[in-house]
Amino acid sequence: MLFQxxxxxxxxxxxxxxxxxxxxxxxxxxxxxxxxxxxxxxxxKYIVLVxxxxxxxxxxxRCIEKETGRRRKIYFTAxxxxxxxxxxxxxxxxxxxxxxxxxxxxxGSSAQISIFQLxxxxxxxxxxxxxxxxxxxxxTGRIPAERHFGYFLESVIFFPILLAGPIERIQxxxxxxxxxxxxxxxxxxxxxxxxxxxxMKKMIIADSLAAVIxxxxxxxxxxxxxxxxxxxxxxxxxxxxxxxxxxxIAIGTAGLFGITIHPNFKQPYFADSIKDFxxxxxxxxxxWFRDYVYIPLGGNRVPAWKNGRNVMxxxxxxxxxxxxxxxxxxxxxxxxxxxxxxxxxxxxxGLSACPKIVRQILTFVLVSIMWVFFRxxxxxxxxxxxxxxxDGIGALGAYIVGGIRLLSLPRMQVxxxxxxxxxxxxxxxxxxxxxMKVFHGYQVSIVLLIAMLYxxxxxxxxxxxxxxxx
Numbered sequence: 001m002l003f004q005x006x007x008x009x010x011x012x013x014x015x016x017x018x019x020x021x022x023x024x025x026x027x028x029x030x031x032x033x034x035x036x037x038x039x040x041x042x043x044x045k046y047i048v049l050v051x052x053x054x055x056x057x058x059x060x061x062r063c064i065e066k067e068t069g070r071r072r073k074i075y076f077t078a079x080x081x082x083x084x085x086x087x088x089x090x091x092x093x094x095x096x097x098x099x100x101x102x103x104x105x106x107x108g109s110s111a112q113i114s115i116f117q118l119x120x121x122x123x124x125x126x127x128x129x130x131x132x133x134x135x136x137x138x139x140t141g142r143i144p145a146e147r148h149f150g151y152f153l154e155s156v157i158f159f160p161i162l163l164a165g166p167i168e169r170i171q172x173x174x175x176x177x178x179x180x181x182x183x184x185x186x187x188x189x190x191x192x193x194x195x196x197x198x199x200m201k202k203m204i205i206a207d208s209l210a211a212v213i214x215x216x217x218x219x220x221x222x223x224x225x226x227x228x229x230x231x232x233x234x235x236x237x238x239x240x241x242x243x244x245x246x247x248x249i250a251i252g253t254a255g256l257f258g259i260t261i262h263p264n265f266k267q268p269y270f271a272d273s274i275k276d277f278x279x280x281x282x283x284x285x286x287x288w289f290r291d292y293v294y295i296p297l298g299g300n301r302v303p304a305w306k307n308g309r310n311v312m313x314x315x316x317x318x319x320x321x322x323x324x325x326x327x328x329x330x331x332x333x334x335x336x337x338x339x340x341x342x343x344x345x346x347x348x349x350g351l352s353a354c355p356k357i358v359r360q361i362l363t364f365v366l367v368s369i370m371w372v373f374f375r376x377x378x379x380x381x382x383x384x385x386x387x388x389x390x391d392g393i394g395a396l397g398a399y400i401v402g403g404i405r406l407l408s409l410p411r412m413q414v415x416x417x418x419x420x421x422x423x424x425x426x427x428x429x430x431x432x433x434x435x436m437k438v439f440h441g442y443q444v445s446i447v448l449l450i451a452m453l454y455x456x457x458x459x460x461x462x463x464x465x466x467x468x469x470x
Contacts, residue, residue, distance in 0.1 A: 001041045002464060003249045004203055011038070016256050024180045028154050031177075031257070035157035039123075042163070046121040049086060054156040056082055057131040061138040061145040076139045080132070087128050090118050095324030123163040125321055127156055129288055134170040136292055143171045151177050160253040164246050166264040166284035173259070181258035191255030197427070198248030201241035204420050209238040212409065217376070220384055226403025228389035235375050236368040237421070240268065243282070267428045269367075272359035273346075274338045277367060285321070289314045307343075312336040322374070327382060331373040338366060 001008050015034045019027055039047050060079035064072050137143045146152045155173035156162075216223050216231040223231075247264040254261045264283050271277035278286050297310040312333070319332020354362075369386060376382040392399045 001038065003246065003253075004199060012253060012256070019257055020183045027181075028150050028177055031159075032150060032154045032157065035154065035159040035162060038159040039157065039162055042122045043119065046119075049090075049121055049124065050127055050157055050162075051153075053083055053086060053128060053131050054153050055149075057135050058146070058149055058152050061135050064135070064139050065145040072139075076135065079135045083128050083132055087124060090121055090124055092320075092324045093118070126165045126167055127162065129167050129285075129321075130156060130170060133167075133288060133292060137169075137171065146170070146174055148174075148178075158254070158259075160250040160259075161261060164243075164250075165282075166247055166250070166261055167288055168261055168284065172262075176259050184258070187258065188256055191252045194252030194255060195249050196252075198245040198250075198252060200420065201245030201248065201424065205417070205424065206238050206241035206245060208413070208417055209234050209241070212407070213238060213375075216407075217381075217385075220381060223406065224388050225391040225393065226399050227407055228385050228391075230403065230407075232368050232372055232385060232389055235371050236269070236364065239371060239374075240265075241424070267432045269364055270360060270428065270432045271363050272356050273342050273363055274335060274366065275342055277363055278335070278339075285318070289318060293317060308340045311339055311343075315339070326379055327373045327376060330379060330382075331370055334370050334373065338370075 001011065011034075015030065018030055022030060036047060039050060057079060060075050063075040064079075067075060134143075134146075138145050151174045152170065154177055155168075155170045158168075158173060161168055213231045213235050216227050220228075244265040251261045251263070262284065266280040266283065268277055268280040271280050294310055294314050297313060298306055299310065300307050302310070315332040315336030316329060317332070318335070319328040319330070322328045322332070372385050373379070373382045376385065392402070
């Protein structure tokens, strides 16, 4: 049941009405049941994994809080191993099987191992990281263990953020669930506006761009030059609108129930460095790796070479978190290398001597190149796109015009899509300048009207969100 489906709208409306009509001390039961029902629609068998991860983390955290010395460490280690084993078996076992077989082939052995393939449970990386963070925080004494299992489980299976984040801290959610919420018309309007923005990003921009990009990338032999460059740049916009659109809908949905979720994006393509980009992109994941990997390794309070090691560990793990494939590892490694390079070049005047707009454009180009590895199914395909995207650029006019003719896109669709891109740019630019938090009512009406007209004429069946595969 996708966010953009009619079934979800009906489901949300029913839960929302019941939530505000029922006594506050029973609302956690409703939200827990809603989360279980919502996840079971994807795969009812895998809801057992969610319960197992949540229940084990809850029990281990209680034991950690009660015990001291060696036993405390044993409980902590047991929880870490249990959750990472779940993640490894369902997400990474096939990848390591492939690596092992490749090594055997290189050694000249004909022996191969074959492990049955498991369906990747939706959202597993998100709820595993959420429960891991909770147990680590209890172990380090940052927070007390939660006593009420119902509120704890509700935080793990909270349906707006269950499938693709943001990765919200459990203690932050349980504190809000325990508060007696009063319905606010203004807050509900703000939440709906956030959802509308998310729907525009996903259904109008991301899905429209996906059709063009998939057409090019699924037939690489046909295209050279400008179409490849266009696909590379458009994918940066697609993945931003797809994932930030999901986050906006999730945050808005939570807001309808009086629950505040931290923002997951902060105008990432206004970043003027790779480091700045990662402060703005998928903020909940970036902060997770900062708090539970980077800082424990020593952060930047260590010699330069160790700091470089820490940065590479974070980004290689980030790449692996996104997917069990060499393309994701290369993508993560490239982000790490570029951030280390920025640290070296940034000493003294360095990069800061360049105008900000130049740094922003350079950052966008570098990020777009790295997204190619994130998007493609193989390293060879990614290298092909990057290697041939400038073919024929010496004759710039023919390079652009010929590429556009080859794509033969409907002019009216392109013009309307450009309008939405301008609206999105304007909205992000105003937020970057701190001049606007949300659209005003008449602005929402105008944008919604244009969106409806566009979707009636050019809309396609909305696809699943990109980050559901992680």
